[in-house]
Each structure stands twice: as C-alpha cells, then as structure tokens.
Amino acid sequence: MLCRLRQCKPHLAALALALAFALPNRAFADSAFERFLETMWPRAQNLGVTRPVFDAAIKGLTPDLSLPDLEIAGQPEKPPPGQPEFVQTPSQYLREKSFDRLAARGQQLQAQYRDTLDRIEKEIGVPGNVVLAIWARETDYGSYKLPHDGIRVLATQAYTGRRKAMYQNEFAYALKMLQDGVPRSDMRSSWGGALGLTQFLPSDYYRYAVDFDRNGRVDIFHSVPDALASAAKQLAGRGWQRGERWAYEVRAPENGDCSMGVPEVKAPIGEWVRRGYLLIPPRKMTQEALATPASLLQPEGSYGPSFLTSKNYFVIKDYNFSDLYVLFVGHLSDRIAGAKSFVTPWSKSEQLKTKEVEAMQQRLTDLGFYKDKIDGKAGMLTRAAVGHYQKRNGLKVDCWPTSAVLRHMQR
Numbered sequence: 001m002l003c004r005l006r007q008c009k010p011h012l013a014a015l016a017l018a019l020a021f022a023l024p025n026r027a028f029a030d031s032a033f034e035r036f037l038e039t040m041w042p043r044a045q046n047l048g049v050t051r052p053v054f055d056a057a058i059k060g061l062t063p064d065l066s067l068p069d070l071e072i073a074g075q076p077e078k079p080p081p082g083q084p085e086f087v088q089t090p091s092q093y094l095r096e097k098s099f100d101r102l103a104a105r106g107q108q109l110q111a112q113y114r115d116t117l118d119r120i121e122k123e124i125g126v127p128g129n130v131v132l133a134i135w136a137r138e139t140d141y142g143s144y145k146l147p148h149d150g151i152r153v154l155a156t157q158a159y160t161g162r163r164k165a166m167y168q169n170e171f172a173y174a175l176k177m178l179q180d181g182v183p184r185s186d187m188r189s190s191w192g193g194a195l196g197l198t199q200f201l202p203s204d205y206y207r208y209a210v211d212f213d214r215n216g217r218v219d220i221f222h223s224v225p226d227a228l229a230s231a232a233k234q235l236a237g238r239g240w241q242r243g244e245r246w247a248y249e250v251r252a253p254e255n256g257d258c259s260m261g262v263p264e265v266k267a268p269i270g271e272w273v274r275r276g277y278l279l280i281p282p283r284k285m286t287q288e289a290l291a292t293p294a295s296l297l298q299p300e301g302s303y304g305p306s307f308l309t310s311k312n313y314f315v316i317k318d319y320n321f322s323d324l325y326v327l328f329v330g331h332l333s334d335r336i337a338g339a340k341s342f343v344t345p346w347s348k349s350e351q352l353k354t355k356e357v358e359a360m361q362q363r364l365t366d367l368g369f370y371k372d373k374i375d376g377k378a379g380m381l382t383r384a385a386v387g388h389y390q391k392r393n394g395l396k397v398d399c400w401p402t403s404a405v406l407r408h409m410q411r
Contacts (some may be wrong), residue, residue: 009184033063036159040171047176057175057184063156064148067191087159088302091346092199092297093324094331099181102136103335109141109224110336116212116225125242126232131198133229133333134319138199142224150174152187154202154232157193167193173202186221196220197227200234208234239311246316246330247307249343252298258399259387262380263314269294272308280343299323301383301400303347323379352378352401360401363409364389 037058065072109132117128135141154174157167172195178184189195195202200209200220209218214231217294220227230238246268251377252258255274270290273279277296294308307313307327316326331342350361354376361382364370369392370385378401387399395408 031059033155033159034058037061040175043168043172045173046174047179049175049179053179054175057151059154059177061152061155063159064152064237065156065160067148067153067156067161069162070193071162072160073332082178088324089346089349089351090324090327091348092351094328094342094346096341099332099341101294102140102332103135105141106132106136106332106336113224113228116228120212120229120232124229124232124236126235126240127333127337129333129336130230130235130246130316130329132336133230133329134229134316135198136207137320137325138194138328139197142197146190146195148189148191149184150187150193150195151178151184153189153191154193169260170202177202177205181217182221196230197222197224198231200230204234205230206208208237217394231293234319235315238315241311244289244310244312246312246326246333247297247309248294249280250306251280251306251344252277252296252302252306256302257387258296258298258302258397259384259391261298261387261399262384263295266293266295268292268316271310272296277306277308277393291385297323297380298383299327300347300349301387302398303349303400305342305344305346322377327384330369349400350402352403352406354407356403357401359404360386360409361408367409382400 004338014249041054045051077081106129110128113128117132120131121127132141139146151171151174154167154171158164158171161167174187174193177187187195190199191277197206205218205220208221208228208231209226211218211226213219213223213225215223218226218230220230250272256276267275268291269285272294273290276288279285292310294310295313297307297309297313299305299307313326313330316329317323319325319329331339335341356378357378358374361370361372361374361376364382364385365374367389369388370382372381383399386405387397389395389409390397390399390405393404393408
C-alpha cells in the first residue's frame with residue numbers, strides 16, 4: 001500500500017509518486033489530479049467560466065497518461081507520435097501519390113466552395129488554395145476523425161506535460177469554449193489538444209475564429225466556411241503578405257553555399273537570381289516580386305530541390321514548425337492551382353535517428369557552430385551548422401547530417 005506522502009521518508013515519497021503515475025487508476029493519482037484541477041478554477045473564472053460549467057467539465061475527469069510529451073516520475077519520456085515531419089526524409093514525406101490524391105480532391109472542393117474561397121481571399125488576403133491545403137494536411141479535408149477528448153487531453157498536458165504553462169492557459173480557454181456554448185462532443189482533438197477541421201488550439205480559437213457563413217455562431221468543427229476563414233485569419237494575423245507566393249523552386253549554382261540556408265540570410269529574389277539561383281520552371285516576374293526579400297531553403301542540403309522562401313513561408317511555418325510541413329502545404333496549394341510536381345527530384349538520402357541528431361546538435365553546440373535547441377530535429381539551423389562544420393574541417397560541404405559526419409565529430 002502507498003503511505004501518505006507527509007509520513008514517508010523522502011525516497012519513499014518519490015517512489016510513491018512514481019507508482020501513483022504508473023497506476024493512474026489508483027485513488028492517489030486521481031486525488032492529486034483533482035487537486036490540480038481545482039487550482040485551475042481562478043484562471044477559468046477570470047475568463048468568464050461559471051462554477052457549474054467548470055464542475056461539469058472536470059467531473060469524473062482522469063488524466064490520460066498514455067499521451068506523449070508528458071513528464072512522469074519514474075517513467076521514460078514517450079516521444080510524440082505522428083510527427084513524420086521530423087522523422088521522415090523529404091522523399092518519404094512528400095509523396096507524389098499523396099499530392100495526386102489530395103490535389104484532385106482539393107480541386108473538387110475549390111469548385112464547390114468557390115464563392116467562399118473568393119470571399120476569403122478578397123476580405124482576408126489569403127488564397128483559397130492555401131487554406132484548402134492546410135485543411136488537407138491537418139485532417140484530410142475532414143475525413144480524419146480526431147481520436148481524443150480535447151478537455152481530457154488539455155487537462156492532462158496542463159497537469160504533467162512538458163509545456164505545462166502553455167497548456168494551463170489552453171485548458172482554461174477550452175473551458176471558456178464550453179461556457180460559450182461549444183458542445184463537449186465537438187471538442188475532439190489530437191494528442192496535443194488541437195481542435196476542429198483546421199486544428200486550432202483554444203486560445204487561437206478566440207484570436208482568429210470567425211463566423212464566415214454568417215449563421216450567428218462560430219463553428220470550426222462542422223462549417224467549412226468558418227474553418228477555412230479562421231485558418232486564413234490566423235495566417236493573416238501572423239503576417240501573411242497579400243499577393244506573395246510562399247516560395248519559388250530554384251536550381252542552385254555549382255558553387256552555391258548551402259550553409260547560407262537560414263532565415264537570417266536574406267536578399268531580394270532578383271539578387272539570388274544574379275548569384276545563379278535560377279527559377280525553375282522559368283517565369284516572368286514583376287520588379288516588385290524580384291525585390292521581395294527571400295531566404296534560401298535546401299531541405300536535403302545540397303541534394304534535392306532548392307527554394308527561395310518569402311515571408312509567407314515562415315507564416316505557414318508558424319502553423320507547424322517544420323520545413324517539410326510547409327513544403328507539403330505550399331506545394332499542395334500549387335498543385336490544387338494546377339501546377340506540376342517539383343522539377344528537381346528528391347534524393348534517397350537517409351535520415352539519422354532522433355538520438356543521433358541530438359548527439360550531433362550537442363557536439364555542434366560544444367564546438368560553437370550551433371546555438372539552438374537540442375531537439376533531434378534536423379532543421380534549417382542544424383543543417384547550416386553541419387555545413388559550417390564541414391567547411392571548417394575540409395569535408396565535402398553538403399549540409400546534410402549523416403552517420404559519417406557524426407563519426408567525424410566524435411573522433
């Protein structure tokens with residue numbers, strides 16, 4: 001039997017806590033969770049939640065300790081599942097069959113909702129094919145059924161998740177959604193608590209959700225006009241530039257420097273072209289477009305396609321912090337509009353395991369090449385740091401993290 005914490009010696013108390021988490025159905029774990037939920041009452045009350053709504057929401061609620069991204073004493077961290085953006089190579093993630101299927105369906109929906117999409121672009125400034133692509137990536141145009149009770153997910157993440165402070169805020173806003181009439185049955189979510197057809201956290205619901213079908217209520221769960229317009233408002237709120245593309249595919253010159261592929265290195269598109277980064281397929285561009293600041297993106301280092309990315313690329317990246325996610329959404333939006341596949345094919349490069357990328361990031365940090373998070377994700381900054389390391393050590397400069405480069409670092 002578990003002893004009472006105040007009567008236990010320190011090491012026994014720690015053991016008791018670990019056992020309580022490991023056995024979530026035990027009364028000990030439930031009572032600790034219940035006490036935590038009560039601490040959320042003042043925050044919910046400040047958002048206008050009444051006590052009856054609060055009590056109904058938490059009645060019988062238990063934490064879902066099967067979720068990833070939790071910190072549970074005595075248990076190894078369970079990494080987030082369903083994050084192919086961070087564990088697959090571009091050729092695995094950006095599959096032609098997926099684009100063919102989703103683009104064909106997107107074109108059907110574009111015709112079906114043409115008036116709505118035209119209004120969204122006119123009033124909010126975001127093209128309809130872009131929000132259709134987000135809808136496709138998030139919930140497969142609504143055909144993917146979200147598996148979790150959003151209230152339980154948000155409460156669990158607020159209680160013992162790695163980002164407790166953020167989720168405590170989101171849980172309070174989820175209770176406000178209940179207070180404002182959103183049915184609990186509609187609030188199905190991902191493991192991270194995102195809701196609706198285009199996946200909104202509750203705080204973003206209050207920042208950006210809109211009644212675009214003008215029926216007197218905001219419904220991002222069933223109303224396609226509301227969900228797509230809300231996604232457009234979120235992009236606009238984060239800085240979407242009306243009339244600009246998300247990116248341009250280019251062919252990099254032989255002497256190109258892949259270590260420049262970071263957001264901070266910007267130049268007008270016309271300047272990149274003068275340096276030998278040629279637009280493919282060739283296209284006529286206005287002087288205004290040539291003057292647009294852009295960064296170089298090479299998702300596979302010097303292998304595979306290269307892109308010049310505008311402000312709108314990073315606005316989409318705010319929706320999901322992954323280069324592959326943005327490439328998927330951006331390219332799918334182009335395909336819905338009738339474009340063809342990437343001109344340069346993706347290579348068959350291998351992806352290091354998360355722990356190996358973490359080891360590489362740590363070594364690059366120790367050597368002064370990398371100053372960002374140790375997260376096991378080979379993003380822009382990691383690839384650029386690899387390129388700088390390769391230059392410094394006389395290696396082939398391709399900005400791609402491989403086992404051979406890692407072994408070289410660990411000699």
